[in-house]
Amino acid sequence: MFAVYAARIDRDQPLTGLELGERPAPEARPGWSTITVRAASLNHHDLWSLRGVGLPEDRLPMILGCDAAGVDEDGNEVVLHSVIGQSGHGVGPHEPRSILTERYQGTFAEQVAVPTWNVLPKPKELSFAEAACLPTAWLTAYRMLFTNAGVRPGDSVLVQGAGGGVATAAIVLGKAAGLRVFATSRDEAKRKRAVELGAVEALEPGARLPQRVDAVIETVGAATWSHSVKSLRPGGTLVISGATSGDRPSHAELTRIFFLELKVVGSTMGTKDELEDLLSFCAATGVRPVIDEELPLDRAREGFERLASGEQFGKIVLTNS
Numbered sequence: 672m673f674a675v676y677a678a679r680i681d682r683d684q685p686l687t688g689l690e691l692g693e694r695p696a697p698e699a700r701p702g703w704s705t706i707t708v709r710a711a712s713l714n715h716h717d718l719w720s721l722r723g724v725g726l727p728e729d730r731l732p733m734i735l736g737c738d739a740a741g742v743d744e745d746g747n748e749v750v751l752h753s754v755i756g757q758s759g760h761g762v763g764p765h766e767p768r769s770i771l772t773e774r775y776q777g778t779f780a781e782q783v784a785v786p787t788w789n790v791l792p793k794p795k796e797l798s799f800a801e802a803a804c805l806p807t808a809w810l811t812a813y814r815m816l817f818t819n820a821g822v823r824p825g826d827s828v829l830v831q832g833a834g835g836g837v838a839t840a841a842i843v844l845g846k847a848a849g850l851r852v853f854a855t856s857r858d859e860a861k862r863k864r865a866v867e868l869g870a871v872e873a874l875e876p877g878a879r880l881p882q883r884v885d886a887v888i889e890t891v892g893a894a895t896w897s898h899s900v901k902s903l904r905p906g907g908t909l910v911i912s913g914a915t916s917g918d919r920p921s922h923a924e925l926t927r928i929f930f931l932e933l934k935v936v937g938s939t940m941g942t943k944d945e946l947e948d949l950l951s952f953c954a955a956t957g958v959r960p961v962i963d964e965e966l967p968l969d970r971a972r973e974g975f976e977r978l979a980s981g982e983q984f985g986k987i988v989l990t991n992s
Contacts, residue, residue, distance in 0.1 A: 672696045674780035675971040675989070676734045677721050685721035686975055694734055697776065697784035702761040704743055704787045706751065709799035710965075711739040711778040713978050713987045714807045714836060715915060716770060725773045736779035736989070737771040740793055740802035748793040750950065751778065751785055752943045753806045761786025770807075770940065779971060781991055791947060794954035804960035804986040805949055807940065808836030812844055812888070813949045814941035815910040820886035824849030827884040829902050831855050832891040833865035833873060834984045837912060839961045841888045842868050847958045853880055855895065864984055868961065886910065896920035900927055908934040961985030967992065 672694060679688035697705050717735045720726040726733055737753040755761075755775060756768040771777050771785065793802045815837070816822055822845075830841045833854040845852040846869025854865040854873040862873035872881065876895055883904035889895065892914025899909055901924070928935065941949075953959065963983040966974050967990055974987040 672781040673968060674734045675736070675968065676732045676779070677726065678732050680721065680723035680726070680728050680731070682722045685718055686972070686979060688721050689972060689975055690732075691969060691971060694732070694776075694780065696782055700784070702786055703784050704790050705782055705784045706739065706741045706743055706749060706790070707782055708739045708741040708778055708780060708991055710741070710803040710988050710990050711736045712803045712807075713974050713989070714738065715913065715978070716772075716807065717975070718979055720772055725770070730774070733772055734776040734778075734780050734783075735772055736777035736783075738803050738806045739778035739783060740799040741783075743790060748795075748799075749790045750793045750802045750946070751783070751806060752789040752791060752946050754940050754943075755786065755789065757943065758788055760788030779968065779989060789943070791943070791950065794950050796954040797950070797959070800962060800965055800988045800990065801953075801960050802950070803988055804836070804962065805953070806946060808986060809840040809844075809960055810941040810946050810949055811912050811938065812837045812840035814945055815888050815912055815938045816841060816844055816848070816850075816886075818941075818945065819910045819936045819938045820888070820908050822848075822850055822886050825851070826886065827851040827853070827882060829853045829855070829880065829884045829887045829899065830870070831876070831887065831889050831895040831899060832915070833870070834858065834861040834981070835890060835915070836986050837890045838888065839868070839985045842870050843958060843961065845869070847952075847956055853884065855898075861984055883907070890914075891916050893917035893920040897922050897924055900924040900933065903931070903933050905931040906933070907931075908936060910936045910938050912938040963987050965990055
């Protein structure tokens with residue numbers, strides 16, 4: 672079957688290890704389901720995999736992609752939960768949890784096999800492309816906002832780095848949940864788009880906010896860390912799920928964190944129950960993922976290049992005809 676896969680690891684130039692071509696189709700195994708992929712979305716996780724983060728060379732070649740929507744063996748339209756081993760179903764109780772493609776072949780292919788426990792019904796209200804955007808970036812944003820930040824309607828939130836998948840999801844979900852959302856971006860066009868999606872104001876990184884916020888959604892890391900901490904009200908919460916600009920800020924702001932009793936919470940992906948809630952939320956409210964571009968699977972390299980450049984606003988989706 673045709674697939675997009677990591678053939679080599681290159682920490683400095685990750686796209687040199689990306690190849691497109693024929694790979695073995697998944698084989699049937701007890702407790703697993705084979706899904707015909709209709710749409711799959713890109714994540715920064717895919718770029719990190721090409722750099723060897725979470726993917727050692729002895730597991731190559733590895734088909735990339737952890738998000739997908741498609742059709743199961745019985746013809747049901749489904750969405751995949753990307754965290755494998757969270758429950759022990761399909762892999763055994765002692766295997767540590769992992770994100771698809773860290774141990775098992777991924778979704779940038781005509782077919783993918785996952786534990787049957789990881790397969791959820793796709794709401795009829797969502798297209799395959801829309802549903803394929805939810806299991807990583809949108810689920811991460813959902814958990815950051817409503818589980819780990821614990822915000823409620825009327826609260827205020829700062830979302831750093833508008834344009835990325837998680838940040839865009841946080842803006843849309845926050846607006847739909849009645850939050851007062853502020854956003855930042857270096858790019859003027861992305862700031863304008865953030866306001867169109869529901870942010871009350873979008874500012875340049877580091878700019879002073881009109882008010883201190885209840886929570887910050889942080890995925891940028893070192894470049895915005897100090898600003899994130901300084902933007903919180905006393906007792907506020909900073910939730911971090913990524914560090915695309917690096918994980919070593921020049922100033923950790925430790926004094927401000929303990930003096931103002933701020934909370935710093937790490938967040939990774941989300942649970943199957945949270946994904947079910949997110950799917951229901953989107954179906955019921957009309958909220959839809961922001962899609963930057965849809966490309967056929969054989970043009971995947973273009974999508975990877977766009978993701979690596981940071982030019983995208985929202986999700987890049989690969990489709991199978």
